[in-house]
Amino acid sequence: MNIKLTGIFLASFILLFNALYAQNNKQPIRQTTTGTSIARGKVVYTNVCLPCHMADAGGVQNMNPPLIKTTYVLGNKTTLIKIVLRGFNEDVEINGQTYSNTMGAHDDLTDRQIADVLTYVRHSFGNKASTIKATEVAKVRAIYKK
Template sequence: MKLLLLLLSGMIFCSAILPNQDDTLEKSMARGKTIYTENCINCHMAKGEGVVETFPPLAKSDYLLKTPAKAIQAIKFGLQGPIRVNGATYDNAMPEPGLDEQEVADVMNYILNSWGNSSDKKLITALQVGDVKANQ
């Protein structure tokens, strides 16, 4: 009985102390929304719809969902040259926003889980962002 009580107490303590992924993702998305508002909204718009033939959409974007490493690379280092998003070609420069790895992860988590996008609750981490190089 004492062992069972000790085990249950340990489980309750761990669940209160250790963050679960859903909570971590939600906090990252909240930070990412702020970063998006400060850095991305002028071109990609409030609902991620972009500007036709000028700035690609982030909402329901095949580019983001199929090639997240390339999206991380674009956010981390900027982007020049043509890309295809949802069947349309965009050839405009995106400057490097000067975000650190956690900020890039946060904005990726926000855009991958907003406006009809779904990452199936997969968390992008600063470590994953750090693994993305400038010329992949």
């Protein structure tokens, strides 16, 4: 009986702690942390990416590739940033499926917005990869600017 009770106590303590922690995380902070970048990135994702890549990032059969644990999303940052800036016009094969829709360039987004949305994607949908900073986007943008 006592062990059970302790268990319940412990569990509720952890839950409470987590809730408080999450609450803290949600509070606006001036400087960019991964948390704030993810929150802003989600807004960009909803407005710009979701119509093609879907709310669950599962993509669309034959057309728009998924963004879940793919080498494109988790891999080289420069390659990924370049896809957003310049669009994508090649067949992609992921897990034996081919996706062939053309993705337009999104160079109208700011460095901050691109960093945020990519950080969001790399931290969501089961993805775990490093954050992307606006300065990194700026560097890639400079390379491809004529």
